[in-house]
Amino acid sequence: MVLPADLKDGFRDARDAEDADDLRIDDLDEDGSEPDEDFEPAGAIVPASSIAGRALFFVLAIMSFLACITVGAVAVIASASADWRSDISAEITVQVRPLEGLDVTAAVTEALDIIRSMPGVTGAGALSDQELRDLLEPWLGAGVDLDELPVPRLIVVEVDRSAPPDIGELRRRLSQSVPSASLDDHELWQGRLAVMANTLTISGSAILVLVLVATVLSVIFATRGAMASNRDIVEVLHLVGAKESFIAREFERHFLRLGFRGGLAGGLAALASFAAIRWSSSQFSATPAGDQFDALFGGLSIGWTAFAGIGLTVLLVAALTAMSSRLAVFRFLKVFD
Amino acid sequence: MIRFENVGLRYGMGPEVLRDVSFRIDRGSFQFLTGPSGAGKTSLMRLLFLALKPTRGLMSVFDHDVASLPRTDLPTLRRRIGVVFQDFRLLDHLTTYENVALPLRVIGKPETSYRTDVIELLHWVGLGDRVHVRPPVLSGGEKQRAAIARAVITQPEMLLADEPTGNVDPTLARRLLRLFMELHRLGTTVVIATHDIGLMDQYDARRFVLNEGRVHIYD
Secondary structure: OOOHEEEHHHHHHHOOOHHHHHHHHOOOOOOOOOOOOOOOOOOOOOOOOOOOHHHHHHHHHHHHHHHHHHHHHHHHHHHHHHHHHHHOOOOEEEOOOOOOOHHHHHHHHHHHHHHHHOOOOEEEEOHHHHHHHHHHHHHHOOOOOOOOOOOEEEEEEEEEOOOOOOHHHHHHHHHHHHOOOOEOOOOOHHHHHHHHHHHHHHHHHHHHHHHHHHHHHHHHHHHHHHHOOOOOHHHHHOOOOOHHHHHHHHHHHHHHHHHHHHHHHHHHHHHHEEEEEEHHHHOOOOOOOHHHHHHOOOOOOOOOOHHHHHHHHHHHHHEEEEEEEHHHHHHHHHOOO | EEEEEEEEEEEOOEEEEEEEEEEEEEOOEEEEEEEEOOOOHHHHHHHOOOOOOOOOEEEEEEOOOOOOOOOHHHHOOOOOOOEEEEOOOOOOOOOOHHHHHHHHHOOOHHHHHHHHHHHHHHHHOOOOOOOOOHHEEEEHHHHHHHHHHHHOOOOOOOEEEEEOOOOHHHHHHHHHHHHHHHHHHHHOOEEEEEEEEHHOOOOOOOOEEEEEEEEEOOO
């Protein structure tokens, strides 16, 4: 370096002057310019201990946990709803009502012929008398005589989901040949399920946004506190010519680490919660309540979308933490200047 | 290099602490800034190291009008100025080495490129055996020398020292003055704020005397 060398020469000159004794700086090491010290990595300019890390870590972990639970729940419900809709749309039902003077068996056979002749139908079968009796048993008791009651006959039609039949055309043909037949493609149910699933997804997204906003606000308050308690450091950095981006980076580094650790802790806690729910639901699998639960959510399967969602949420919490702290630092420095 | 024309400064809605201050500081010059306590020395120093902007008047630093200078340009100008504070402003959690190296670190130089220079400078100011020591265990004189080393490590064009001898005994004060004289001899513009008449009498230099916010210059 030019300066110390020049200064050193200049200073030696000064020491050679008549008042050299007075000029000698304490402990001046004339030959000690060869550095041989073992160096530790340079210490952090903003010490981690000066950031109120513990409290913020827990806040971030809780926020991340809530966000991950929301993401996981939305993913589970969305997946269950897609399964319901896909199961329902894979089948349509044809009902043949026993009208006065109508040979129901012949009408069912004719309807089956029409249905099977339609492209896109992969299979069709009428429920047998025994199956009908089983369906009615909870209401009418055992041993129902179907000939004495005007019980409609049901035909279950399986359709090819990739190339479904023309429902309108099928309905038209059936009404022409078998006037007492009616076709139900579950459109109403599907619509209701879609509305419910969308409502849940939107509600979950709204909760997620609120949680993330609360996270950002917590980080902003924490950053302001950290900046205020490290005011001396900021001032010195300013005076030695540090750019705002440098100062922001020094703070951001801590908050990014804190955000990642907090986010990860929350994410892992959410995964543990899902595992616990799954385990406890499996304990009730043989019970009527467990069966209902399985029927609704399909065994609460946490698919890869839920895992990806939780992973992304953890990263999002870390990124939001770093970004919020950076913005707060810039805002602080603007006022500081 | 530095030009003040009718510069005034007030804090908030308070009275003016500096009034109609006009002077020039030429490149490579040496001057003392003196005056009684409360006369505005520290405020003037804060203006000089760009920690404040004047509330009126023209102030130009390195031929840049400070009033029209964007905030983003301030760090670049500050890097051309070395500052020694009366209270040192060393960071207590960093070692002496890290404190002195701080100006180089903030400009993004890799540590390996300046390690030798910093250690050499520390040896030169007599802190060769205090490299890894943190400021709380340094004596007042050692802190002062560390602060000076930090101020000169980047070879600034201008060195500002606010009461640099305020915390040291007369012998060390004289040594530090000689150090500033050496820096001046090597081409650095030096401004020393002090109310130590004895110190000023040791070196024949221009004196800015501040009194009640106004500056009087004695060449």
